[in-house]
Amino acid sequence: MRRRDERKRETRQALLEGALALMSEGKALATLGLREIAREAGVVPTAFYRHFRDLDELGGALADNVGLALRKAFHEARLTARNSPNDSVRAFLAYVRANPHPFEILARERVAAPRAVREAIEREIRFFVTEFANELRAFPALASSSDVDRALVADLIINIVLLHTGEALELPKGSSTQEHELIDKVVKQVQLILAGATHWKS
Amino acid sequence: MRRRDERKRETRQALLEGALALMSEGKALATLGLREIAREAGVVPTAFYRHFRDLDELGGALADNVGLALRKAFHEARLTARNSPNDSVRAFLAYVRANPHPFEILARERVAAPRAVREAIEREIRFFVTEFANELRAFPALASSSDVDRALVADLIINIVLLHTGEALELPKGSSTQEHELIDKVVKQVQLILAGATHWKS
DNA sequence: TGTACATCAGTGAACGCGCGTTCACTGATGTAC
DNA sequence: TGTACATCAGTGAACGCGCGTTCACTGATGTAC
Numbered sequence A, B: 001m002r003r004r005d006e007r008k009r010e011t012r013q014a015l016l017e018g019a020l021a022l023m024s025e026g027k028a029l030a031t032l033g034l035r036e037i038a039r040e041a042g043v044v045p046t047a048f049y050r051h052f053r054d055l056d057e058l059g060g061a062l063a064d065n066v067g068l069a070l071r072k073a074f075h076e077a078r079l080t081a082r083n084s085p086n087d088s089v090r091a092f093l094a095y096v097r098a099n100p101h102p103f104e105i106l107a108r109e110r111v112a113a114p115r116a117v118r119e120a121i122e123r124e125i126r127f128f129v130t131e132f133a134n135e136l137r138a139f140p141a142l143a144s145s146s147d148v149d150r151a152l153v154a155d156l157i158i159n160i161v162l163l164h165t166g167e168a169l170e171l172p173k174g175s176s177t178q179e180h181e182l183i184d185k186v187v188k189q190v191q192l193i194l195a196g197a198t199h200w201k202s
Numbered sequence C, D: 001t002g003t004a005c006a007t008c009a010g011t012g013a014a015c016g017c018g019c020g021t022t023c024a025c026t027g028a029t030g031t032a033c
Helices: A003-024 A034-041 A045-050 A055-080 A085-098 A100-112 A115-138 A147-170 A176-198 B003-024 B034-041 B045-050 B055-080 B085-098 B100-112 B115-138 B147-170 B176-198
Strands: none
Touching: A003 A034, A003 A045, A003 A055, A003 A100, A034 A045, A055 A085, A055 A100, A055 A115, A085 A100, A085 A147, A085 A176, A100 A115, A100 A147, A100 B100, A115 A147, A147 A176, A147 B147, A147 B176, A176 B147, A176 B176, B003 B034, B003 B045, B003 B055, B003 B100, B034 B045, B055 B085, B055 B100, B055 B115, B085 B100, B085 B147, B085 B176, B100 B115, B100 B147, B115 B147, B147 B176
């Protein structure tokens, strides 16, 4: 019960990665077919049922993956740059560039996926916003703000970063100029938001 | 050639509205079928071909509709509240609530639609951002900013409003409390952005 | 260690279904005289 | 105005195709003795 279990896990992973691969070619989760995913994973269609009841269940598993990646990216960004939200954003974006797949899904399926998956993703994002709002205490200008205000700022920053993350992942592979422009824009917008946060009380 | 033409236009409209109706039930454009749309429009599947070469062409027509709605909403917001961006946002959101369909599509298909449609929508949004950036000249604190900075602020505000517009349209029909909370949040975030814009130079 | 049996991940044939698309049609509307 | 012909939006039958799902199977891996 070890070689067998491990092989099973590998096939399951192949199915998830097959779905991810198809999605990063621009296909929406809702348009993926069971046979299509099985084909991509190099497995016969019926094998799918050994791992997931149906496509919705696979969607749920993908949402979990996405949540995990988000937490990792956040953790990374936190380690890299403790005190400057500016560097945090850059570190976060660097992580995203190194692991683009889950973020494409996050940005796209967040609004487009079937309800259940969308809600799972939204839950992940909310959790992430809460965590980030706490982090913002360390930012001197926001130390004395109310929790509500910090949540507002965190929500704003994360949404804007995720939105532009989705945009960045749309860019053709070679276009690093456009990519830098986009990152500059995001960094400036985050600075602007933080500037606003220090001069604004609800 | 008048009654006939008009009837044809009506059928075309029925197809577009059928697609819109299906989409506001949560279906993504990419998952809509030709037969499904024809059924919704009360017309035989083959009649579709009298109006559109294929589903992509219908997608393009929908993108045009969306762009038009966006311009109208903007015009409305501008008329209602000339000088306060605050009231502008409220007027914009009021228009959205009165004409939700195109905005659901805008918020969702912007990231999820097939490439061609997505690009058409993105073009509309960019046009809209430019127009709004010009409007921001009238806002005293931004009168002396550079064009680039105003564009940055416009981009930020429009993206955040559109994102939450999509969120608002997800809410169940009766929940006006949540709706007001959401609107409050957006208004506050816009205020915060404007506060930031007045205290920040790139 | 060797043998006999159990498990179960992956296979491959078969099914019914809705899809997009083609085609020849029909009958109301439009045009020419 | 009336008649004879042309147009063409919408119809309905037919097609081939890929889909999700079922089922009995096989053969490698695991378990018990």
